[in-house]
Amino acid sequence: NMDEKLIKQSILSSSNDEKIIYKSRIKKFQKNHKFYIILLVFIAILQFISIAFFTRGFLLSRHVLDNISTQNETTTLHPRFNKTVVLVIDALRFDFVIPVDESGSNHNLNYHNNILSLYDSFANDKDASSLLLKFIADPPTTTLQRLKGLTTGSLPTFIDAGSNFDGTVIEEDNLLKQLHLANKTVKFAGDDTWMALFHPFLSNDSFPLESLNVWDLDSVDKGVMDYFHDHLQQDQEWDVMIGHMLGIDHVGHKYGPDHFTMREKQVQVDEFINWILKSIDENTLLVILGDHGMDHTGNHGGDSIDELESTLFLYSKKPNLWKLKDSSNYDISALGRDYRSVRQIDLVSSLSLLLGQPIPFNNLGWPIDEIARNDNEWS
Template sequence: MSSLTCAKLILFSIAGVVIQIIGLSLFVYGFFPVKPALSGISGTESFRVPRCNSVHNESEGDLPPDQLKALYEELSGIHPFDRLILMVIDGLPAEFVLGKDHQPPPKALMEAMPYTQSLLANGVAIGYHAKAAPPTVTMPRLKAMVSGAIGGFLDVAFNFNTQALLDDNLLGQFFSVGWKMVMLGDETWLKLFPGLFMRHDGVSSFFVKDTVQVDHNVSRHLGDELSRDDWHLLILHYLGLDHVGHIGGRNSILMAPKLLEMDEVVKMIHTSIIANQDNGQGRTLLVVVSDHGMTDNGNHGGSSYDETDSLALFIGLKNHGSEHASYTVNTVYQVDIAPTLALIFGVPIPKNNVGVLILGTFDSFTDEQHLKALELNSWQLFRLLQAQLPGLSCENSPCESFIDDQGPRKSKCNGNLENMICCLYLNATVLHSSWKSKNVSRNLLTYLLLELQQCCCHA
């Protein structure tokens, strides 16, 4: 009897250990998934039609940066801006600027950012609620904005010991075409991109009780940088508003003064951009973003609406909507920022990007440029799907013969995921060819290209 009880105890113990191992494996797989990714960086192949059975990378060789830039501009067909200013306001919820549920922000918040609100009301700025993926902490959210790729919860640990970003990203693409870059603010950028900035002044994000000096250290250099013409990308990362939230929450008495301070920075930059453009110094795009939002008590890191509600504000692109367009629910994803900026500035989209073009940002571009941008985005997503879906061989789909002897034809898309993707890709290409011959409307082609993009993103 004693031996039988001992045997049962051993079996129960072994079963318990096996169950624990299975449970731990499921937890690790769920929270720290490993997705197939494309190695290397995007090059000239980004501007060419992908082949259904090929994912190899074509190299443009060792072209000098100026020649590579000219080649990219010629292949993209999109005239880029000359310079970019990326202003990150850490922890700023989008609803503080754009409102929520078709309603404008509270009066106190609107009065705290009068200049920014005037830009939105006059159609000079286009604002979006850019949904951030969890974990809503700074480092993985910066990665998402510059690479278009979504990380995992393992990035929470890396947030305290940031490593250099080796994946294909916007800053690497800009550097390859000879851009000179300057960074002022959160030193996380210096850890992610060591050696890329010709000038920088980094500040630590861990002194959360500092709501004044941490931003003054950024703004004290701003006037000098705006007067210079030796840079192409200026990154400003302000931490004070996030610190205000950690100290007193969303309704802190320090929040309105901090928003007014950020509004003055936006005004200073925008007026400088206008003056430089009037003096023939080229076009500069100002993009104001936040990495995440915050809860009522000022915390972040989770997946609630308040934490994931980040801002994407494009200043310098014409908005053809109504004067109340800023108060509508314009929702995009934070990863959409990367392909949008890549397409606006005429560089390849990062290889592992899962974002899609923010359509409103191309309203001031021509129809040809708009559709070309959608096409390039679709090509990049299709290549990524080839790496993530081994069954996407397209052998039984007319993916490589877009137009037959009877001319362009659209097909009805059904069947499994792989067939649907190939079918949508085929139809989009056929309609694009037809549109060039003015046989179909831009809206129909845009709709089909977006269907392909959304299908790719949710695969």
């Protein structure tokens, strides 16, 4: 109040010119004040409009159809195999599995030329059927979303990435549900994300292991290897056996790919793959795949090339099961930049046909060309 009185007294005692100047300043201030308020309101409206576009565009929601495919809705094929072994190697980036020239600038001792059993079988084993392909994931490249895509053939959205640590059972049609409906026994060991998503369809004899402790590099991989050693040959009470190893992914998160621990882990995985190749019989299909890659820091979740490019390997001891394309399609130069690739959503339809199961209803993928031995099978 004292300040206001002093201001009023100073104005009343001022000359007319000073009063005019003061009034003009007040009017100018009021005019600018209104302008700033209008500008701030306009910016706020723009922000709300931007958020609305973002949530409706980037953060897409997905409506799931509850339909379940049946045998008479898809082409009926007799299964080519009695049993199937699926080994998921988390974060198995494609350049981890192909030969890389050690004299080249791209070569890295810690993560190149340590897993060569897949390419060696593909390039040199003429008495068996091997197919090695670059496997392109769809973002988000988080494990739970990739497992959804790999089993349903559909495309999870970015907003689904929020559920990566809190998965619930997949209700929509998927490959494991189809196997369950066909009374097939599916045994599993490894990343417990599978149990969160598929536990109604997995055998009670499965062996899930805690997956979120990235500081633990060995427990999950050791559990998978022990489970396979105990069940792959001695136990005949299974139709599909699935293992999901996390060691390479955890090394990436903890140290990054350029660390000597990565080489140790890759050598361990390569020895395990070689053991499986020798252990399965002629009536068993072996599928080895990565769910995503990793970037130069060892992380994943986005859509960089290193995060999207993973690996798919199909193998059988029966010869001439795959109709390979011209060798130029399998060019390993420049870290396999021009190597033939397929989408991850193509796996579901391919495995369904090989196993004689209906293709899941929401599948968006297309069977891999090489699995058809001749044109009659495509028709």
